[in-house]
Amino acid sequence: MTGFFGDPVLPGFRPDPSVCRVGADYYLVTSSFEWFPGLPVFHSRDLVNWRRIGSALDRASQLDLDGCEPSRGLFAPTIRHHDGVFHLVCTLMDGPGHFVVTATDPAGPWSQPHWLDGEGFDPSLFFDDGPDGGDGRAWFTAARVLDEAAGRTEIWMREYLPRERRLTGPEHALWSGSHPDARWSEAPHLYKIDGTYVLLTAEGGTDVDHSVVAARADRVTGPYEGAPGNPVLPPAKGPVTCTGHADLVQTPYGDWRAVLLGVRPGSALGRETFLSRITWEEGWPVFSPVVHTGLRRPLHDGFATLSADWSTLRTPAAPFWTTGDGLRLRLRPDRLGERTTPSLLARPQEQPDCDVSTELHFAPAAPDEQAGLAVVLDDDTHLLFLRTTEGLSLHHGPEVLAGVAVPPGPVRLGVRIRGFSHTFAHAAPDGAWQDLTTVEATFLTPLFTSIQLGLYATSHGRPSTNQARFAWFDITYPGRQEPPGHQGVSSK
Template identity: 90%
Template sequence: MTTLFDDPVSGDPVLPGFRPDPSVCRVGADYYLVTSSFEWFPGLPVFHSRDLVNWRRIGSALDRESQLDLDGCEPSRGLFAPTIRHHAGVFHLVCTLMDGPGHFVVTATDPAGPWSEPQWLDGEGFDPSLFFDDGPDGNGGDGSDGDGRAWFTAARVVDEGAGRTEIWMREYLPRERRLTGPEHVLWSGSHPGARWSEAPHVYKIDGTYLLLTAEGGTDVDHSVVAARADHVTGPYEGAPGNPVLPPAEGPVTCTGHADLVQTPYGEWRAVLLGVRPGSALGRETFLSRITWEEGWPVFSPVVHTDLRHPLHDDFATLSADWSTLRTPPVRFWTTGDGLRLRLRPERLGERTTPSLLARPQEQPDCDVSTELHFTPAAPGEQAGLAVVLDDDSHLLFLRTTEGLSLRRGPEVLARTPVPPGPVRLGVRIRGFSHTFAHAAPGGTWQDLTTVEATFLVPLFTSVQLGLYATSSGRPSAGQAHFTWFGITYASRREPPGRRCR
């Protein structure tokens, strides 16, 4: 059985940076996609596209404190692997809050929101999905109504040490938003000893039920396997050429966690996660063209064309691309005249919500800069630029009472005095090499030091770039004022920020 198709889809990754575990559905000519968000808030970003390549974020499914409590959430926990589906005019989105109540569903008639409060669902595990058996073609994506039954699937651990899991199913009642009836175990892997069968999705294609799962774990052994059945509850028979998307080598690795969608023209595509090695970008969303051979899906090669989207943000408003670490109990920022962050006692490195706003790093090589207006009034007051993987792994380039300080956790890696007044802070990122620099507004950039940040190795999340302020455990009435924030993709010789302002 063929495993590759020699007509790759251009424009990959379609969502660069921290965009893991994608799920997609189509309503008419419109596509909607969601990804995992783990401990970052707002939760479960929602994107819209007309061509599956160019995506625009339209909001988040969980953007209210009442919907999502991430207090004390550990790194790479929180919200795992959502699935979005559309049925009878309503969007249904299922996900799992790890270390919390578990599976839940939220609904909306407009994917831009507002979404409902979560309805918690019974059952163990993670990676939930929904299937609406709406007629002869099931998940064709046309949004048509039907009188078929709906089904909820998820993965659960059987033997964690051995990586053994199984895929289970129960009926889902869309109007009541709850599960009912007996449980069915559908699948435990493509072969004896298979590890980490997860990310299940069910489709109905030409009258046959197709089960697609990931397998092998989310590292370099990640793959996609397929199985078919005549009845939605099984038994399922695996594809003779499993995995249908084998572990990848080359510029994109760790490919898996795929979700299929049919275009209005009858063609099929898959969104899936992948990793570009040699950077801290982690798991991104890629696109693959799907053809069919003897009823089994055939994935085109997953490639990338290095999409670059330079950014200059004056903070007239706060765009949906900015996130906080966990759910903020109070709003600590204002916009309109740049971005102002309140100095609060919370610090990055604690299991709290510090005064940090961040957005994903989208390319391995980029220049990041900002202009900071801030005079610390007391020891411990500090603000500046943040390169953050999680609570435990980050770099902070801060203005303090002693000047500029570059820190990795409590360790000071470099410092330098600077005169009073505004200062520009920048970091030139080349893979894991981070060169930090500073300048007076309109002045010449001066390199402070270079850090080989190989400790910024992603697990489930990836590096975020942002702005940070703290009063280090003491109350403060102070604010840090950032007039702009920029990301460019300049030549290696150009200092950070020169093209920003």
């Protein structure tokens, strides 16, 4: 194994990670909520360097997010491999509920969803067919709410039939927390280690009290006894907080690791995927500290094609973009602030401090036609730096924060992000950057999702045949060399 354990191995909007290993290959999925394609799938050979290989739900026929509220949609998937097939379970909140999709290749295509019975959220699968015994049965676990006001939940289980993709048999209540007043026992995962069944759950909610607890039993149906030192990963303090929602994986060398979510305070990055080393003491998992050492991945996208890292809000009925000559967005009546799918393509912000820029080629033909750069938490909370018939204007919802007249023709749009401080700037293609204004955007504080950086166009409720072309899109970091041919969003 190589790399720095504890780095945000998947920075930015990558919450609720789940991992499995097949031979020398690791596969990981995370939640995606109201963003499409749903449930991104990543591959690694070392658990540190990950490459996105696709999404489990990338077809409109698989996933209908029409009308989905912010921070709803797809919650907490789990990926497992059994007998040559990948099984991925998840919950569509405010929809039919739990489902499973399957594939023989994790890059896809994945099957249509098979809907599963049962209440709750945070589903997981356990295949009891390890070399140390087991009866070859598979089990589905999930969390369900008993008393929402008190945060009381319960982990329940039913048998899962892998070939039929359905649940069968009676329910078993496994666990309701590490102590009588435990809140939000969730994110259950089962493992069989040295003949003992180990149940790992999150507890305390997803804020600063988030933690990981463990329990174990001689039989898969319990009863489960909690670790005497619970939580095995207590609420974190320091440069990474809110740690929890862990999933364990054993390496080919016999040692153990955990992927888990965590938050770097002081920014709008939200919940990211971290890595921890696991040791065992008296049969209980011990987590190494989760720290941060500053992993950064600059980006230059010339849009030869549309990479898998770009997402839309909800499921588009048809593509509203083309690539090859930059990125072209069709102006459509849909707009941010509605529960529709606007002409928005976005990707996660990955670091608290970054410089974002693009070159826009767009001539608005009517006052309602606008296009430009977007900093988006959700439909209701965003900053839009747009070209209009009057020039450039910065919008926070219906409020115009600042504006400036600019001549017709291409214009560069940029934003320097330093924590919650956002400085918007503009430039002619061959000119120096000019600052417009700085916004202290603490209103971008995330709950379940996090900040997306993107490109946006709208005709505000009116039909239009116009298009906006974005020649390129850059994300760079302070102190790093800019991509060749492009000037960073430095102050004037």
